[in-house]
Amino acid sequence: MDTIKGSDYLGDQDAIEEFVRLVPEQIYTTDHWGCPWSRNPDGTISQRDFGALSFPRATFAADKTGFHVMQTLFSRAMKYNIHFYNEYFATKLILNGGQLNSVTTIDLRTGNFVVFQGKALIFAMGGAGRLYQFATYAHSVTGDGDGIAYRAGIPLKDMEFIQFHPTGLVPSGILITEAARAEGGYLLNSKKERFMGTYAPHKFETASRDVVSRAIMWEIEAGRGVKGEYGDMEYVYLDMRHIADKLDERLPMITEIAKKFNGIDAHTELVPVHPATHYTMGGIDSNVKTTTTVPGVFVAGENACVSIHGANRLGSNSTNECLALGNVAGIAAAEWAVSHSVPDLDVAQVNDEEKRIWEDMLKRDGGENIAKIREDLRINMDKNVGVFRTADPLRNSLKNIAALKERYEKITIQDKASTFNLELEWAFEVGFMLDLAEIITAGALQRTESRGAHYRRDFPDRDDANFMKHTIATYSKDGPVLTYRPVVVTKWQPTVRSY
Structure with missing residues (x-):
């Protein structure tokens, strides 16, 4: 259950x-x-x-x-x-x-x-x-x-x-495991107030991840985020000082990460965290x-x-x-x-793919930088398809992705090496990333409800009458085709979900 x-x-x-x-x-x-x-x-x-x-x-x-x-x-x-x-x-x-x-x-x-x-x-x-x-x-x-x-x-x-995990270490994003809160760690805002009781009065810091991540973002939006020390990103604190006697035995990796990457002693200091994908x-x-x-x-x-x-x-x-x-x-x-045999190789398709790699991808010379396209895509997803979602930013995301796809067709792969050509590898990765970003955004735009990690400010309630169904995305050359399939319910009917 x-x-x-x-x-x-x-x-x-x-x-x-x-x-x-x-x-x-x-x-x-x-x-x-x-x-x-x-x-x-x-x-x-x-x-x-x-x-x-x-x-x-x-x-x-x-x-x-x-x-x-x-x-x-x-x-x-x-x-x-x-x-x-x-x-x-x-x-x-x-x-x-x-x-x-x-x-x-x-x-x-x-x-x-x-x-x-x-x-x-x-x-x-x-x-x-x-x-x-x-x-x-x-x-x-x-x-x-x-x-x-x-x-x-x-x-x-x-x-x-x-899913956005509540406690990504700022500024690196390295995971601070949920075990830190399970063992008794607190989340504190800029006023050093423990705030999760407002959002999850029974489970506090051990509510579901979507609930805790939204709570952190709401605290930051309300002006109770911590500013300044790590660039523009605001954050909250993970406080483990009161469980210092447990850290070395139960959470040794956490203390090592905090010390190695932030110079923080989790036994005596607060750890900066922010929701991370x-x-x-x-x-x-x-x-x-x-x-x-x-x-x-x-x-x-x-x-x-x-x-x-x-x-x-x-x-x-x-x-x-x-x-x-x-x-x-x-x-x-x-x-x-x-009970099956290896099929005869489809030589024609194999040859086409080999040609696509060496004659198309590697020889593109349109001047666009693949790393910059990747960076712009990630910025777009963080900004428009994050913890909180609304129709207009989602539409902007789709427009941005379409523009990035046009730029992708004009990339230049400067590295012509045959071995460990990471720029060529990145080019393939970004192609897949653009497809998936489009699917994620389109699905989020069409799902006009809030459910789990998908939270629509403009549709803040769960809509079981219309969205107890899975989004199915199928490829077409013009973009993803979205259809739906009912959720399988055997014994447990949906009820109010609170922690």
């Missing part, structure tokens, strides 16, 4: 029920593989409170859960001698007659054009958070998987729902079986929109989804591969 309520009732309840059934098995599996889950005194795996939970259910490994899970999975893969093709950049998914054919890539180390074929494909390329300027994401997380699938004709779902609730349209509209193509992780998270993801559910549905996708792809 926490996940359903957290999704603001946009999550498909059949998928959520299956998800919560699958998660415990994968927690125990990774435990057996050596993941150092934090423990209770009796030796059982510990669970901590997180935002919008009615019961402490978030498993964790100190405050480096993602790191430890990743290391565990990588070590397991190495045990079985699984080969990794590192430093390959995917450019296109080739379908033939609606069937999986191949994936084209550039080997960045050699500059060679490399085609991969297989019986099955799993998209697991992460989200699209670097469409925004102030973000917790790695700089490489630009939505390439969503963009590649979209251009191949695979629909995307619910892309307008972008953190998660893409939308993604490739899928279901709890991880299948897509293309047979043999599966999807997992943030690249997928299984409709578990709906309009707002709960903390810890991303790692849980990667484990539970990553396992489902792996099994489904393996079973598919057993």
